């Protein structure tokens with residue numbers, strides 16, 4: 001579906017949100033930038049230019065018209081070209097609009113104050129390492145109100161709410177979300193992210209009482225995901241999404257306020273050289289996990305290279321790096337949530353040729369029984385994951401309340 005036909009969507013019910021809060025760009029700037037990008041060291045080094053879209057950008061062009069024709073598609077243009085359902089396009093348009101607002105919020109001068117647990121009126125929130133912060137709550141409100149306005153959502157379930165919210169009897173989709181993961185890092189400007197999963201509404205449950213319907217729709221197994229994604233708020237704001245046909249990354253272009261395709265068809269390298277885990281917890285780990293990490297650190301595993309450690313302690317950032325560089329990102333204790341975090345990210349990992357597991361089982365095959373169910377999570381390239389799982393005993397059973 002070309003961008004022009006977006007205007008044919010049923011906007012009388014669900015208008016697309018404004019694509020950005022940004023001022024309109026001076027018209028020629030994007031085209032003028034493209035020749036610069038073509039000759040940048042990043043494109044020569046491989047960086048983003050490993051992708052077909054970026055390779056297209058590297059082809060010399062005669063003028064602005066040619067440059068414009070080479071411009072990579074925006075997220076919505078890409079969905080149109082890929083034949084995504086109109087309802088899904090409208091829904092994703094609202095998700096991206098909410099995420100641009102969250103990106104602005106986490107980068108705002110007031111973010112540290114918000115993350116310390118004082119709302120605008122100076123109201124203190126519950127203490128504790130995992131207590132929700134006003135920034136989480138604001139992000140939650142932004143994303144939930146955007147989903148509501150889309151007119152495409154029957155149920156939404158958020159990590160920040162105890163119960164799912166029934167929105168509309170005829171919304172075609174169910175959305176699960178962690179609105180702002182890693183918010184404890186905000187005060188020191190470390191990356192954060194939004195995670196979401198989209199399911200079809202289970203019409204066969206329409207006769208059930210609302211509360212039950214909302215629960216059961218939100219507890220669908222990850223194998224039924226229609227789409228999932230995350231938005232990384234970092235040096236770049238990246239929207240990574242899969243509709244079940246590959247995993248694709250779009251970077252926010254601050255000149256236009258649009259997410260543009262920069263990482264089409266991401267493939268996790270089957271072998272990486274990075275492991276990502278909070279290894280201060282080493283002495284709480286089971287024997288198998290200790291042995292695995294000891295082995296790959298020394299280059300004595302199936303891959304005869306010494307692995308390096310990277311751990312941001314922000315799931316979206318650790319997962320994004322793993323998608324691009326390979327290796328394994330893990331949290332072996334039962335801390336991360338199946339519905340809001342593990343399922344959406346495992347879907348993206350599988351669509352990129354990798355694997356998501358709890359150390360024993362494929363995440364997507366685990367039937368959620370509780371909305372806020374937690375479990376160990378391992379995500380990574382196929383060969384690294386199979387090697388890790390071969391150690392058997394990798395789930396951390398001891399889970400004391402860690403202070404930091």
Ligand SMILES: O=P(O)(O)OC[C@H]1O[C@](O)(COP(=O)(O)O)[C@@H](O)[C@@H]1O
Pocket residue numbers: 130181182183184278313314315316318331333335336402404
């Ligand atoms: O303390 P650990 O076990 O290293 O866990 C860190 C993980 O917790 C998270 O901060 C998520 O925790 P919350 O869901 O409680 O916000 C992730 O971003 C990060 O990967």
